[in-house]
Amino acid sequence: MTVLSARAHSARASGASARGPRGSRHITGAQTRAAWVLTAPFLVVFAAMFLAPLAYSAYLSLFTSQLVGGEEFSGLANYVRALQDPSFWSGLGRVALFLFIQVPIMLVASICFALALDSKRVKGGRVARLLIFIPYAVPSVVATLMWGYLYGTDFGLITQIFHAVGLPAPDLLSPQNILGSTMNIVCWEFIGYNMIILYAALRSVPDDVYEAAEIDGAGQIRIAWSIKLPAIRQAILLTIIFSIIGSFQLFNEPNLLYNIAPNAVGTDFTPNLYAYNLAFKNQDINYAAAIAFLLGIVIMIVSFVVQTAINRRERQS
Amino acid sequence: MKFRKTALALASGATVLALLSGCAGTSATTDSTKPVTQAEIDKAMNTPTTLTFWTWVPDIQNEVNLFEKKYPKIKVKVVNTTGGAQHYPKLRAALKAGKGVPDVAQMEYDYIPSFTQTKSLLNLEPYGAGKLKSEYVDWVWNQVANSSGVWGIPQDSGPLGTLYRDDIFTQAGLHGSPATWDDFAKAAAEVKSKTGAYITDLPGNDMFQMISFFWQAGAKPFSYDGKKTVGVDLDSATDQKVVAYWQDLIDKNLVATDPDFTDAYYQGLAQNKYASWLVAAWGPVFLQGTVKSTSGKWRAGNIPQWTAGANVSGNWGGSSDAVMAATKNPIAAYELAKFINNDESSTLMLANKQFLFPTTKATLSDPAFVDQKSEFYGGQQVNKFFAGVSNTVDKKFEWLPYMDYVNSSYTSTLGKAIANHGDLKAALAAWQQQVVNYGKQQGFTVK
Numbered sequence A: 001m002t003v004l005s006a007r008a009h010s011a012r013a014s015g016a017s018a019r020g021p022r023g024s025r026h027i028t029g030a031q032t033r034a035a036w037v038l039t040a041p042f043l044v045v046f047a048a049m050f051l052a053p054l055a056y057s058a059y060l061s062l063f064t065s066q067l068v069g070g071e072e073f074s075g076l077a078n079y080v081r082a083l084q085d086p087s088f089w090s091g092l093g094r095v096a097l098f099l100f101i102q103v104p105i106m107l108v109a110s111i112c113f114a115l116a117l118d119s120k121r122v123k124g125g126r127v128a129r130l131l132i133f134i135p136y137a138v139p140s141v142v143a144t145l146m147w148g149y150l151y152g153t154d155f156g157l158i159t160q161i162f163h164a165v166g167l168p169a170p171d172l173l174s175p176q177n178i179l180g181s182t183m184n185i186v187c188w189e190f191i192g193y194n195m196i197i198l199y200a201a202l203r204s205v206p207d208d209v210y211e212a213a214e215i216d217g218a219g220q221i222r223i224a225w226s227i228k229l230p231a232i233r234q235a236i237l238l239t240i241i242f243s244i245i246g247s248f249q250l251f252n253e254p255n256l257l258y259n260i261a262p263n264a265v266g267t268d269f270t271p272n273l274y275a276y277n278l279a280f281k282n283q284d285i286n287y288a289a290a291i292a293f294l295l296g297i298v299i300m301i302v303s304f305v306v307q308t309a310i311n312r313r314e315r316q317s
Numbered sequence B: 001m002k003f004r005k006t007a008l009a010l011a012s013g014a015t016v017l018a019l020l021s022g023c024a025g026t027s028a029t030t031d032s033t034k035p036v037t038q039a040e041i042d043k044a045m046n047t048p049t050t051l052t053f054w055t056w057v058p059d060i061q062n063e064v065n066l067f068e069k070k071y072p073k074i075k076v077k078v079v080n081t082t083g084g085a086q087h088y089p090k091l092r093a094a095l096k097a098g099k100g101v102p103d104v105a106q107m108e109y110d111y112i113p114s115f116t117q118t119k120s121l122l123n124l125e126p127y128g129a130g131k132l133k134s135e136y137v138d139w140v141w142n143q144v145a146n147s148s149g150v151w152g153i154p155q156d157s158g159p160l161g162t163l164y165r166d167d168i169f170t171q172a173g174l175h176g177s178p179a180t181w182d183d184f185a186k187a188a189a190e191v192k193s194k195t196g197a198y199i200t201d202l203p204g205n206d207m208f209q210m211i212s213f214f215w216q217a218g219a220k221p222f223s224y225d226g227k228k229t230v231g232v233d234l235d236s237a238t239d240q241k242v243v244a245y246w247q248d249l250i251d252k253n254l255v256a257t258d259p260d261f262t263d264a265y266y267q268g269l270a271q272n273k274y275a276s277w278l279v280a281a282w283g284p285v286f287l288q289g290t291v292k293s294t295s296g297k298w299r300a301g302n303i304p305q306w307t308a309g310a311n312v313s314g315n316w317g318g319s320s321d322a323v324m325a326a327t328k329n330p331i332a333a334y335e336l337a338k339f340i341n342n343d344e345s346s347t348l349m350l351a352n353k354q355f356l357f358p359t360t361k362a363t364l365s366d367p368a369f370v371d372q373k374s375e376f377y378g379g380q381q382v383n384k385f386f387a388g389v390s391n392t393v394d395k396k397f398e399w400l401p402y403m404d405y406v407n408s409s410y411t412s413t414l415g416k417a418i419a420n421h422g423d424l425k426a427a428l429a430a431w432q433q434q435v436v437n438y439g440k441q442q443g444f445t446v447k
Helices: A002-021 A029-060 A077-083 A086-118 A125-135 A140-151 A157-165 A180-204 A205-217 A222-231 A233-248 A252-260 A273-280 A286-316 B002-010 B012-024 B038-045 B061-071 B085-096 B110-116 B130-134 B138-144 B164-170 B181-195 B208-215 B239-253 B263-272 B283-290 B330-342 B344-352 B382-390 B403-412 B414-419 B423-442
Strands: A061-068 A070-073 B049-055 B076-079 B104-108 B153-165 B222-224 B229-230 B276-280 B297-302 B315-323
Touching: A029 B130, A061 A286, A077 A086, A077 A286, A086 A125, A086 A222, A086 A273, A086 A286, A125 A180, A140 A157, A140 A180, A140 A252, A180 A233, A180 A252, A180 B164, A205 A222, A205 B344, A222 A233, A233 A286, A233 B315, A252 A273, A273 A286, A273 B061, A273 B229, B038 B403, B049 B085, B049 B330, B061 B076, B061 B130, B061 B344, B076 B330, B085 B104, B104 B110, B104 B330, B110 B138, B110 B403, B130 B330, B138 B153, B153 B164, B153 B283, B153 B330, B153 B382, B164 B181, B181 B239, B208 B239, B208 B276, B208 B403, B208 B414, B222 B276, B229 B315, B229 B423, B239 B414, B239 B423, B263 B283, B263 B423, B276 B283, B276 B315, B283 B297, B315 B382, B330 B344, B403 B414, B403 B423, B414 B423
Parallel strands: B049 B076, B049 B104
Antiparallel strands: A061 A070, B104 B315, B153 B276, B153 B297, B153 B315, B222 B229
């Protein structure tokens, strides 16, 4: 609520300053003061709720604490330790794999659904749209629990179907398969979400462009490839960036799957889960803060690289 | 400390938060060790006081009501922390912040050293706890008391036994639970070949079951002097014997290795996948709640023995109520912890209504508890049976001050090897290594 009202304040503040200089170009001292006063609530909340925790965890990551002997300043020792920690790297490797396999599958599916719905050739398009979107409305906790039951090794639905057909059932919760099982859950949850973003972007492309293309003799597939996809490039970029961040921050699904497949998931399945376990099971909050910061840096680098790469290609074409 | 101050000055936004956490560690009060007099107790119990009590025992308000009836001036605010996974982090956060710490908190036996190490618990000896010793089962008392004091009042315990399916065992030509581990292995082969069931499940996620097996075998894997020295002896000959035994059963595919306390596990119990459960005294009630469909088919028997003719058990689980050192009302807080777990009406209620397996000799011999017959177990007096087991638990067993880590390390070493049917002996050594390394890294001297 406070954040919302702070936003409302700042919106009103910017509105006021935009209206202010209508007559003269000068901004008076009184106006500057008013602007500060009006943005102050936002700034205070921003500093207290966003900057302070960030600064505090950065500060924490510079200390090492021991159960015996307490806390002492250790500079970047935690970061050095993290860079040599096989648990951190294996978790990072796993989310990278997740990024390279799950994200393309999910986004291609989202794009296909969005294009299909936008082509208006799907019967019951509204119902289909809703059905594809509904999994996103299911909390990820519930989704994971539900999939956990379906995956169950002895009595899960998937196993029972395999047995009914007379085939040996795969163990979807084994250490080899658990990453794939997680990918499936995340796909199920987020295909609809990404589809809605892309579909909304497609709806905002003016129809006369398509009419012109049709008159020129372009088929639907050609229209989709040469007009629709380039038109929603920014929206696709947005979904890619969201998905990258989402992949690196993977936590809920493995944390819940831990309850039914503890040895397959382990404590360091993803960097986030590792940081959580370090802080609350190993009582090593300082090291966990360092891991979290490193993860944040990795996410920033990857997001930046992807964004500039795509923008550069756009400028070239 | 000098660095700390400069850093503090720099991170001005974080100053308040950091100060809060920085100053807390030393707030633990270690009052006089002089015994408290009856006059002081009377005065405290007649002064209007509000106590905060953190626990996850369901419906404990009923026992608290008994306490409040006896001491009308004392009000108790019960906070249900829902379980250990939330309880301890929350407690540690409150201790670190130096405020919001409860007066009394539930404390599992294996967590006590972790909180005495940080001097967060009040020594209850001066308040009269020492005199309670004879009222409790001796091995349970050893879980809350050491040479430097008494750190909690025992609430419940989990002496180990065998719960088995009489129908499956009979079908396999077995009579009663196997007497020795050798018999158990032979029975496993019989059960598998004649009924298709596994004799039991050895989960890879339950360190405490494995430790109860170590305990029963007479191993002493942990020690802690209460200060800076810990002993870690997980890779001992006894423990190696235990894991080698299970390795054999796993290799022959005679035991399942599914995680326990999961939905799939309960279904396995209900659908005859496992013929027995090596479990503590709280197991019987647990089964009645989760696998009702198998009612009447279960029986309770002794845990198999390493030496024929011996009668030794181990313990799995149990907790106490401890008084936090930060309390401002130590006398009233102690009286609460004591009343809940010592008053006859309260302990009997805990045993019969909340199904916590008792720790007091009085309740363990109370006909209202032990004479109950259970339909689920074909009319067997399961409480009486486990009350007998309680006397056979190996007396002395210590814990490390960092069992959370030992537990998470187990899942990625020995537990993982069990789940993946790998090399248990190598995994035991790896577990030992990780636990030793963590201890050193945390500043302990590791023996």
